[in-house]
Amino acid sequence: MNIIEAIRDEKVFRPFLEDVEGGLGSWRNWMVALRASMGLPITAESSKQLIRQCTGRDPDLLPENGFSTSLFLTGRRSGKSRVAAVTAAYQAVLSGREKRLSKGEQGLVVVCSVSKRQGSIIKGYTRSIFKTPLLAQEVVEETREGFTLRNGVRIEILAGDFRTVRGFTLLAAIVDEAAFFGTDEESKVKSDTELIRAIKPALATTGGPLLLTTSPYARKGFCWETHKKHWGNDKGTTLVWNAASRVMNPTLPQSVIDEAMQDDLAAAKSEFGAEFREDVGIWLPRAVIEGLVVAGRRELAPVLRSDMRYFAFADLSGGRSDDSALAIAHREDRKVVVDYLGRWRPPSNPYDVIRQMSKVLKEYGIRVITGDNYAAEFCARAFEACGIGYLKCPKPKSQLYLELLPRMCSGEVELLDDDHLVNQLAGLERRTRSGGKDSIDHPHGGHDDLANVIAGVADLAGAKVLTLGGFDLLQDTPDASFDWSFA
Structure with a gap:
């Protein structure tokens, strides 16, 4: 079962994502983004047009096996944290990646968030996902940091810190609000660049994916450099998906965005328009x-x-x-x-x-x-x-x-x-x-x-x-x- 099938299945992720009328229409563009990231078939012309708009790439030239690293630069209220939680649950339960572990080796799926508050949001989403009848039986134990599953995999939500994982192997890593690491006093990680440098070696043996979701911020660090290098580059090894809030979440009222634009244009263009801020730079390296x-x-x-x-x-x-x-x-x-x-x-x-x-x-x-x-x-x-x-x-x-x-x-x-x-x-x-x-x-x-x-x-x-x-x-x-x- 791939992630799109799991999202559509009423026994898996659908109850978590569906709207009050039981539909998934507001998540259509996210499903296209996940297809592009994971190398799933894309045939509809409207989906291909969306890929051209959000990645600057030719959809027919995307790698068949997907991307090992995907960066989703989307605006606030676009649904990126819920997608992060769904991706973590899928990689832990349904990807079958735990079969690549050696005997006695425990696999982790980690979700790194910039603060304890953001981490608690992700954990709340993950807990809700595992309330469906099919998935509830997979949870063996819930701890302060996350969940231990019946297949031996642990999902850990790490808030403000990427703690040492020596002795463990990562099946997947999801980084939420990646552009804001190092800006929060609570964060022990100096920057998104330092965080990615720490994560990638732990994914090497399983070939697990690295997924980053964030609103754009200052023109510095891993997110900015990755956007410059890979957006619009058909040969790029990282998928960069850059989309405004309403592109990914059409249910977001335009009035909310208009009001934010009137209050602070530069901030609103970053938060809802998914644009890197031109007016913010580092003070001193x-x-x-x-x-x-x-x-x-x-x-x-x-x-x-x-x-x-x-x-x-x-x-x-x-x-x-x-x-x-x-x-x-x-x-x-x-x-x-x-x-x-x-x-x-x-x-x-x-x-x-x-x-x-x-x-x-x-x-x-x-x-x-x-x-x-x-x-x-x-x-x-x-x-x-x-x-x-x-x-x-x-x-x-x-x-x-x-x-x-x-x-x-x-x-x-x-x-x-x-x-x-x-x-x-x-x-x-x-x-x-x-x-x-x-x-x-x-x-x-x-x-x-x-x-x-x-x-x-x-x-x-x-x-x-x-x-x-x-x-x-x-x-x-x-x-x-x-x-x-x-x-």
Whole structure:
């Protein structure tokens, strides 16, 4: 039984996919896409026309045995996560690929999702699939990660992390929202490229398929490079299927798309039109950032002497959802050396966080700290109660990032060995706004608290110093009205 027959069979996948009237009409284009991916016969002229539209290829030149790797770049609400769940179930139960395993060897079908939330959606779909009478008897055990089947195969949903599978063989791998790996704080995978590099060797002995489903995003990484290389290429070894949301899901109301287009045209063209964003690019390559990390250095102890001056920058939060962060650094010639990096995870009490920060600041001999504009009056009063002065930074976060960029490119920063910091810095995105002005920020749903304090403290420590009447004054003092009695 091939996957199309299984989708149409009322005892297998049809109950999961059919609409309220019992039909499968809205899934027609997905079935054409799966036929192209798996090398199943395609005879209808309308199906061939769809393939030309979505792949840029001649349907008569598609390989008879299908593709080992398929990338489906489709818009939001197109049904791609449900297709991912159906594909995982088919490969685990009906493909017969487990027969290629050696005696005593256990096969896995893995579904990798970018976050725990997305992983729970996939698992919920998979659980629903296995409620049909024919498939329910195949489930031996359900665990937090997935399902063990009667044929010995396990389906595992891996959220935010592709864990080590040494000792196991993959029968198939499905990657959901592949373009967004590395953009989510929860994800331990640095990028879609790293993830695919980890998966492919585990598929080698079974010849299992690799299926990626995602909405397009920034023009970087595996998804973008694969699209450039294989879309419209009749000799391409990877199937790239690129289609807008309503092409794959005609039941999606056009009004939803129109409203999104009015709110944010660039985002909507990516999310519903399945176009890679032209206005989003990387801020700085990960390799450059990692090259500034001093391996094994977690913190530098304070050195209290007259010629040592420390600078501090804080990013405070209300303690309910975002982190609070503190960075301390000093300057050696032209280089900014980060000495301390603190992170307070929510939930937390802002007063307790500020008391703990103040204790650290005093250990480094710091009596004045600079921070962002979050609840500036509250922060000033809370730090003042701890004997620390608080200055509001006059520069927006995006400007701090833009000014940090040349300093990092020239190697004038030494970073502590902190994976969260590296991930946040590498995840920053440059967006070109109307008028050509760039802005830098974290991706939607991401965090940049640690990156923000590094940018802030580098700006302070790297500022030019003027000597006036025996006192060192930083150029561009943040607040001329500040009560310097704390200093």
